[in-house]
Amino acid sequence: MEKDFSLRELNTFGFDVKAKYFQELKTPDDVRLLLENNIFRQCFDGDRVLILSGGSNVLFRNDVYDGFVVYPNFKGVETIEDTGNQKIIRCFGGEVWKDFVDFTVAEKLYGLENLSDIPGKVGAAPVQNIGAYGAEVKDVIYQVHTIDLTSGKTKVFTNEECKFSYRSSVFKELKVKRGELRERGFYPLIFAVDFVLKKNGELKLDYGNIRNNLISKNITNPTIQDIADSVKEIRKEKLPEVGVVGSAGSFFQNAIISMDKYLKLKALYPEMPSYPVNGQEVKVPTGWLIDKAGWKGYRENHVGVWDKQALVLVHYGSGKPLEIIELMEKIQHSVKEKFGIGISPEVNIIC
Numbered sequence: 001m002e003k004d005f006s007l008r009e010l011n012t013f014g015f016d017v018k019a020k021y022f023q024e025l026k027t028p029d030d031v032r033l034l035l036e037n038n039i040f041r042q043c044f045d046g047d048r049v050l051i052l053s054g055g056s057n058v059l060f061r062n063d064v065y066d067g068f069v070v071y072p073n074f075k076g077v078e079t080i081e082d083t084g085n086q087k088i089i090r091c092f093g094g095e096v097w098k099d100f101v102d103f104t105v106a107e108k109l110y111g112l113e114n115l116s117d118i119p120g121k122v123g124a125a126p127v128q129n130i131g132a133y134g135a136e137v138k139d140v141i142y143q144v145h146t147i148d149l150t151s152g153k154t155k156v157f158t159n160e161e162c163k164f165s166y167r168s169s170v171f172k173e174l175k176v177k178r179g180e181l182r183e184r185g186f187y188p189l190i191f192a193v194d195f196v197l198k199k200n201g202e203l204k205l206d207y208g209n210i211r212n213n214l215i216s217k218n219i220t221n222p223t224i225q226d227i228a229d230s231v232k233e234i235r236k237e238k239l240p241e242v243g244v245v246g247s248a249g250s251f252f253q254n255a256i257i258s259m260d261k262y263l264k265l266k267a268l269y270p271e272m273p274s275y276p277v278n279g280q281e282v283k284v285p286t287g288w289l290i291d292k293a294g295w296k297g298y299r300e301n302h303v304g305v306w307d308k309q310a311l312v313l314v315h316y317g318s319g320k321p322l323e324i325i326e327l328m329e330k331i332q333h334s335v336k337e338k339f340g341i342g343i344s345p346e347v348n349i350i351c
């Protein structure tokens with residue numbers, strides 16, 4: 001166990017936050033020892049434990065996390081089942097997500113190519129049901145292996161038990177709302193994920209600029225590798241590079257509004273993009289709302305709004321987490337004033 005451990009390398013915002021206690025877990029034995037550790041138990045009972053993987057979806061609110069950071073770093077990739085047209089691949093949670101995707105693409109296994117180059121680790125992917133370019137990880141997750149930090153017992157969650165939805169799952173609920181698992185005294189740490197991937201699948205080209213990117217390269221009959229390459233190129237153009245400019249990707253969730261509200265806004269802003277959710281609700285890209293409210297490219301001291309994608313808040317270095325929090329609040333206020341829409345962070349804000 002480390003004390004006063006700097007998390008600068010473990011949060012992609014790049015803030016120099018210190019964890020009062022920090023423990024890396026590499027083997028099941030490490031988990032057993034952790035659960036016997038009195039300091040861990042005290043922090044756990046006081047709700048001062050944070051599971052941290054790549055730190056690409058967290059914002060620490062303060063300069064010190066006054067609690068216990070658990071850093072799962074289990075490694076390994078193995079084929080569990082190989083039948084006819086599909087393979088079930090188990091990937092341990094400490095593997096880097098984009099390396100795992102590259103591996104599946106090189107193996108010509110379909111399902112993860114549109115999720116290329118998302119930062120973070122495999123163990124965190126189910127938590128917010130990561131998604132990009134028309135794909136969501138829930139569509140290829142077979143099951144999720146967890147260890148309960150309360151009892152040390154293992155539990156496998158089937159896809160259905162994960163209760164996946166847009167940027168959410170039972171694991172995220174647990175953290176955000178002290179949800180049902182916590183109430184039942186269950187605190188799952190994800191140590192491995194099983195993916196079911198097809199040997200022959202359909203490619204998803206109709207989202208974002210994938211098709212245009214392929215046309216610009218004269219690719220008429222794309223392979224899975226072509227899709228992965230296009231997604232990587234498009235992402236590079238739009239998003240800040242991890243390790244160069246601090247961010248956590250999309251800072252806010254897209255807004256889901258009632259049909260009534262949508263129709264009123266559409267009359268005022270005919271160009272407003274939207275996607276139907278169901279008969280009563282419509283999804284509006286929050287990036288568009290923030291851009292329209294005049295924030296794109298805005299900079300204040302060490303933080304700002306990314307000039308190529310207004311959904312991304314950035315830290316240019318030497319700043320404090322509170323600067324991002326203040327900027328977030330100003331943007332929320334401004335979007336509420338202009339459109340009457342409340343926008344919520346997608347990033348996990350850690351107090």
Ligand SMILES: Cc1cc2nc3c(=O)[nH]c(=O)nc-3n(C[C@H](O)[C@H](O)[C@H](O)COP(=O)(O)OP(=O)(O)OC[C@H]3O[C@@H](n4cnc5c(N)ncnc54)[C@H](O)[C@@H]3O)c2cc1C
Pocket residue numbers: 012050051052053054055056057058072093118119120121122123124125127128129130131132171175188189190191239240241242247248249250348
């Ligand atoms: C430049 C950039 C682009 C991004 N683009 C996308 C995108 O296109 N789509 C998308 O969905 N996301 C995107 N993200 C967000 C982020 O990459 C994903 O949410 C990613 O899955 C987070 O992984 P992580 O390992 O960094 O998790 P962390 O940030 O370390 O943790 C995220 C949450 O998961 C919990 N957690 C982490 N590991 C475990 C575990 N093993 N067991 C239980 N709980 C755990 C943490 O407690 C925390 O609540 C982007 C981020 C950046 C910086």
